Amino acid sequence: MKKAQKNDRPDELRPEYDWSKLKGGVRGKYAPRCKAGSNLVLLSPDVAPYFRDEASVNHALRSLIGVVKAQFRQAH
Numbered sequence: 001m002k003k004a005q006k007n008d009r010p011d012e013l014r015p016e017y018d019w020s021k022l023k024g025g026v027r028g029k030y031a032p033r034c035k036a037g038s039n040l041v042l043l044s045p046d047v048a049p050y051f052r053d054e055a056s057v058n059h060a061l062r063s064l065i066g067v068v069k070a071q072f073r074q075a076h
Helices: 031-036 055-074
Strands: none
Touching: none
């Protein structure tokens, strides 16, 4: 038989929350999505004006990757 865990933390839920609406939640519902991760990157304010959308950022990075690869091949 499992021992009951002692909960030393005080109840942090605000009194104005309606307990009846909090029933039926699913623990870890979004855990797989979170575990998969994401590649969101925040551009610095001085850089952001140079890119109008996601495609322009990706195009610039792919160009840079090409330059880095070419320099790496020349060095070795």
